[in-house]
Amino acid sequence: MRPFDYVRPSGLPEATRQARAEGSAFIAGGTNLLDLMKLEVMAPTRLVDINRLDLAECASLPIGGLRIGALVTNSDLAADERVRRDYPLLSRALLAGASGQLRNKATTGGNLLQRTRCYYFYDTSAPCNKREPGSGCSAIGGATRLHAILGASDHCIATHPSDMAVAMQALDAGVEIETVEGITRSVPLSDFYRLPGDTPHIETVLEPGDLITGVVLPAPVKATQIYRKVRDRASYAFALVSAAAVVAVENGTIGSAALAFGGVAPRPWRNHHAELMLAGERPSEKLFEAFADEVLGEARGQGGNDFKIPLLRRTIIATLKQATEESQ
Amino acid sequence: MTAHVKMDAPDRRNRLDAMAQGVIGEPLDRSEGALKVSGKAVYAHEWPVEGLCHAVLVRAAISRGTVTRIDKAPVEAMDGVLAVIDDDRLLRNPAQGTANKAPVQGPRKIFYIGQPLAVVVAESFEQARHAAQQLVVETEAADAVLDPEAETLEHERPKGKQTSQGDLDQAMGAAAFSIDEVYRTPGHSSAPMEPHAAIASWDGDRLTVRASCQMLKYNRNELADALGIKPENVRILAPYVGGGFGSKLGIAHDAVAASIAARAVGRPVALALSRRQVFETTMRRSESRQRVRLAADAEGRLTGIGHAALVSQLPGEKFSEPVTQATHFLYAAKNREIVHEIVRLNLTCAGSVRAPGEAIGMTVLETAMDELAIKAGIDPVELRKRNIPETDPEGDKPFSSHMLASALDRGAKLFDWQRRNPVPRSTRDGEWLIGLGMSSAARVNMLAEAEAIVTLSAGGVRIESDMTDIGTGTYTVLAQVAAEMLGQPMQSVTTVLGDTDLPPGPGSGGSWGASSTGSAVFAACEDIRKCLAEKLGCVEEELTLKDGHAVTANRRVPLAELLADGPISVRGVIEPGKTSKEVRQSTFGAFFAEVAVNEVTAEVRVRRMLGVFAAGRILNAKTARSQCLGGMTFGIGMALTEELIHDPRTGAIVNRDFAEYHLPVNADVPQLEVDFLEERDPWASPIQAKGIGELGISGAAASINNAIFNACGVRVRDYPATLDKILAGL
Numbered sequence A: 001m002r003p004f005d006y007v008r009p010s011g012l013p014e015a016t017r018q019a020r021a022e023g024s025a026f027i028a029g030g031t032n033l034l035d036l037m038k039l040e041v042m043a044p045t046r047l048v049d050i051n052r053l054d055l056a057e058c059a060s061l062p063i064g065g066l067r068i069g070a071l072v073t074n075s076d077l078a079a080d081e082r083v084r085r086d087y088p089l090l091s092r093a094l095l096a097g098a099s100g101q102l103r104n105k106a107t108t109g110g111n112l113l114q115r116t117r118c119y120y121f122y123d124t125s126a127p128c129n130k131r132e133p134g135s136g137c138s139a140i141g142g143a144t145r146l147h148a149i150l151g152a153s154d155h156c157i158a159t160h161p162s163d164m165a166v167a168m169q170a171l172d173a174g175v176e177i178e179t180v181e182g183i184t185r186s187v188p189l190s191d192f193y194r195l196p197g198d199t200p201h202i203e204t205v206l207e208p209g210d211l212i213t214g215v216v217l218p219a220p221v222k223a224t225q226i227y228r229k230v231r232d233r234a235s236y237a238f239a240l241v242s243a244a245a246v247v248a249v250e251n252g253t254i255g256s257a258a259l260a261f262g263g264v265a266p267r268p269w270r271n272h273h274a275e276l277m278l279a280g281e282r283p284s285e286k287l288f289e290a291f292a293d294e295v296l297g298e299a300r301g302q303g304g305n306d307f308k309i310p311l312l313r314r315t316i317i318a319t320l321k322q323a324t325e326e327s328q
Numbered sequence B: 001m002t003a004h005v006k007m008d009a010p011d012r013r014n015r016l017d018a019m020a021q022g023v024i025g026e027p028l029d030r031s032e033g034a035l036k037v038s039g040k041a042v043y044a045h046e047w048p049v050e051g052l053c054h055a056v057l058v059r060a061a062i063s064r065g066t067v068t069r070i071d072k073a074p075v076e077a078m079d080g081v082l083a084v085i086d087d088d089r090l091l092r093n094p095a096q097g098t099a100n101k102a103p104v105q106g107p108r109k110i111f112y113i114g115q116p117l118a119v120v121v122a123e124s125f126e127q128a129r130h131a132a133q134q135l136v137v138e139t140e141a142a143d144a145v146l147d148p149e150a151e152t153l154e155h156e157r158p159k160g161k162q163t164s165q166g167d168l169d170q171a172m173g174a175a176a177f178s179i180d181e182v183y184r185t186p187g188h189s190s191a192p193m194e195p196h197a198a199i200a201s202w203d204g205d206r207l208t209v210r211a212s213c214q215m216l217k218y219n220r221n222e223l224a225d226a227l228g229i230k231p232e233n234v235r236i237l238a239p240y241v242g243g244g245f246g247s248k249l250g251i252a253h254d255a256v257a258a259s260i261a262a263r264a265v266g267r268p269v270a271l272a273l274s275r276r277q278v279f280e281t282t283m284r285r286s287e288s289r290q291r292v293r294l295a296a297d298a299e300g301r302l303t304g305i306g307h308a309a310l311v312s313q314l315p316g317e318k319f320s321e322p323v324t325q326a327t328h329f330l331y332a333a334k335n336r337e338i339v340h341e342i343v344r345l346n347l348t349c350a351g352s353v354r355a356p357g358e359a360i361g362m363t364v365l366e367t368a369m370d371e372l373a374i375k376a377g378i379d380p381v382e383l384r385k386r387n388i389p390e391t392d393p394e395g396d397k398p399f400s401s402h403m404l405a406s407a408l409d410r411g412a413k414l415f416d417w418q419r420r421n422p423v424p425r426s427t428r429d430g431e432w433l434i435g436l437g438m439s440s441a442a443r444v445n446m447l448a449e450a451e452a453i454v455t456l457s458a459g460g461v462r463i464e465s466d467m468t469d470i471g472t473g474t475y476t477v478l479a480q481v482a483a484e485m486l487g488q489p490m491q492s493v494t495t496v497l498g499d500t501d502l503p504p505g506p507g508s509g510g511s512w513g514a515s516s517t518g519s520a521v522f523a524a525c526e527d528i529r530k531c532l533a534e535k536l537g538c539v540e541e542e543l544t545l546k547d548g549h550a551v552t553a554n555r556r557v558p559l560a561e562l563l564a565d566g567p568i569s570v571r572g573v574i575e576p577g578k579t580s581k582e583v584r585q586s587t588f589g590a591f592f593a594e595v596a597v598n599e600v601t602a603e604v605r606v607r608r609m610l611g612v613f614a615a616g617r618i619l620n621a622k623t624a625r626s627q628c629l630g631g632m633t634f635g636i637g638m639a640l641t642e643e644l645i646h647d648p649r650t651g652a653i654v655n656r657d658f659a660e661y662h663l664p665v666n667a668d669v670p671q672l673e674v675d676f677l678e679e680r681d682p683w684a685s686p687i688q689a690k691g692i693g694e695l696g697i698s699g700a701a702a703s704i705n706n707a708i709f710n711a712c713g714v715r716v717r718d719y720p721a722t723l724d725k726i727l728a729g730l
């Protein structure tokens, strides 16, 4: 670990100002950042500890919906009564992630911004475009069991590992950001992450100093919610693939359907275009297959992760089946 | 006084059964358990040592080549840095178990990625780690050999490890049913909870190392030899060891580098391997390619067994995974062919990891047996029972004891095996397909030379040996032997272990620790009893010792009275003898597993699992059970998740942490049942006990894999059975 400065601001303006300088990083739970610092994969010269900021509240919004403070821990969020009642898939996604100890420390903002688990990103002796732009991608042609089948590029095939973000994506969440100028802006989660293209080191729309202050969930809709995580062991493993579904069936036809997928792409993957195929249709195996094929239309395996294509297909179909059956 | 017992003849006296204290075999808690769970047991790296500084190893980033230059100056100038050392005595490979001399040294030649090249010493751990990361080592790379199945590789066939009897090809041709399949198992890491660590301090020419080691009497010699000093000048202390699973059998990088560094800076030095370094630099279990051929007649009696194993190792290392160890004797068949081949690779040194040999050899053989059972339409339990040999099928030696058939029967009954529907895909629970599977367990049994001093005084009993307790219960089990023999309540017995100043024990490895050291304690206790009998004027056999009293005829005398003129101290020595050669010694057992395979995702979950074991006298029912639970848990990992994944181009282990190297976690481990068969093996040891630790893994994974087939009809021949391998067949 390199020597670094440490500051602990007590207000938002100071926090964003402190974090603006090059080499600065916010630290929340530290469950991801500290590991990366020990390995010198990330080497911030200044840590801006945000744990004293007033961002640990979950507030019900007057217009319906929930505003989750960036410092609400994964454990607290999963246990929140409103979340369990109105957004049960979020609770399930959180509880399917990491371990009890990690969830006690991990925060909402930190979870959104956790870095990929690509083996090569973690190995400073291997080239990695995310770590060192322009150095090359070691994952391509290497061990690719974890890697992306959708949204990847020739420069990076890493996945985003979060479970929480996948559930939020299906819930149409928005990310609330405080800028250095003191402006609060809100970005839909679907626009928050950037695909790697030829700049895989730029992962989100955040600008230097930008602080996530919270995540806003819109008012709950009457729908069946499912989070299904497929993994190598029963707990404490990242998703090989995961599916989050919010599906409403009325009078035998699908009213609305929102689906997001994890473990398969550089960001929680959602295909709004494919979702249009579902609305207004009667649930059927054929429909689900067509939807899955549409989602996977551009999917490309890397060898070691080829299995994710059939695995996601089967998972999508089963999830839709379950969701529509439960929603009848 | 010394009581020396050479195991030249079976000991059928079953003396421990005739004693009165009633603690032997009892499921007693580990005496040091509370210290461990409350964090009070001090492990190697935790000793408060004055003036301590810290060292971190620097790794090679290439798989083969030479170090051409180390740019020390900039790092030496960094904050807190005390030294950058690239001493020729630094290890290249860790020592193999019982090596007793220095392993390969000289870090300048690089043979595997991750190999330690230098060590950086600094005031704080953080400074040392950062400095180590900054050290620029210039290397010249050479072509590395990374693929064990590359066709161009030479296959070594060591003499003495090949067996051929009869004509297997002919048997295969004439068989009513046969199997000829190739199976693969991946590399494994021992992955102990406590990483390898040492604190070294010098006092003049005398070196003390607080270390995490399994076999101190060997480790002392290995360390001394590596450093070029006399063993008498080395003391190793390892009272608590947080698991080893083979990777701490021989001296490793940590102790040697810490000792060199401590000498260089003139201060005590602590060095702990990072988790990644444990994966990269300590022993790995070789991956294997195994071809199994089984030929059977119409009744399912084996007429031929072929087992050809290919394993890998670094150039120059003698050890190679003894895959077929149990195939030699497990099943009868006239025509036999056992082949052992080695290829030389540039991957981390291969060595003993959790039951070397049987863990993967039995697993594959028992998978093949399942395939044969299905082909022949014979119940898998029955097929095994039909093929149990009367005597060792290769040497015609008798077995010292053989309870495989009983274990199979008992397991089948306890597990309600008859409920199994032999037709795959016939049992379902929602999305889950349910299946049952079983396998035999076998592990060779070994006795090792061991010494222990037992002292009986008015205050109680003291046992001393340099034997280690690596979390297995040695402290407690040895105390139970002495308490039983000398009629003491457990709290009056103190066991002191893990210090090379004490009499040499066998160390923890090969599952021999408890039976060997227990036998040394037993031998000493028998002599102490003789002394007491003499004092009382009776024959030893008539002496009853209980609760600190001696009883003979109708006299009851407090032992304190008999010991008024001083304690009795005896050095017990057990030496293996003819019983190790005249008979075939093995432990046996059977595994039964129920799994669920998800029909959508091919995820596998073990629902319940049973192990029935015959391992001689059980000295402590609780610690013995715990050993088997651990073995079976490793079996779940081997079957489903555990695998060293190497980058195909560099050989780097890419999943070198506990997030990605998937050992089973709690949620993967269902209710496990362990059942021991009552057994006394007179050939094994004077206490009729045998090794237990490794039996619980030896074949376990096959029961799970066989259950997968029964559940969903997909046969996985490439361990572990991750979902991608099953999915294709669903």
Ligand SMILES: Cc1cc2nc3c(=O)[nH]c(=O)nc-3n(C[C@H](O)[C@H](O)[C@H](O)COP(=O)(O)OP(=O)(O)OC[C@H]3O[C@@H](n4cnc5c(N)ncnc54)[C@H](O)[C@@H]3O)c2cc1C
Pocket: A025, A026, A027, A028, A029, A030, A031, A032, A033, A034, A035, A050, A070, A074, A096, A097, A098, A099, A102, A105, A106, A107, A108, A109, A110, A111, A112, A113, A114, A115, A161, A162, A163, A164, A210, A211, A212, A213, A236, A237, A238, A239, B659
């Ligand atoms: C062994 C292991 C297993 C895991 N398994 C899973 C799993 O199965 N599923 C899963 O989803 N996750 C898993 N995780 C990841 C875990 O969820 C994340 O580490 C955690 O959510 C990160 O939150 P944190 O608060 O600790 O973030 P930190 O480590 O503090 O920060 C992470 C990043 O976010 C930035 N940051 C933090 N807060 C803010 C903010 N408010 N505004 C702007 N930037 C911010 C930091 O600068 C840093 O770059 C696992 C982690 C580990 C170590």
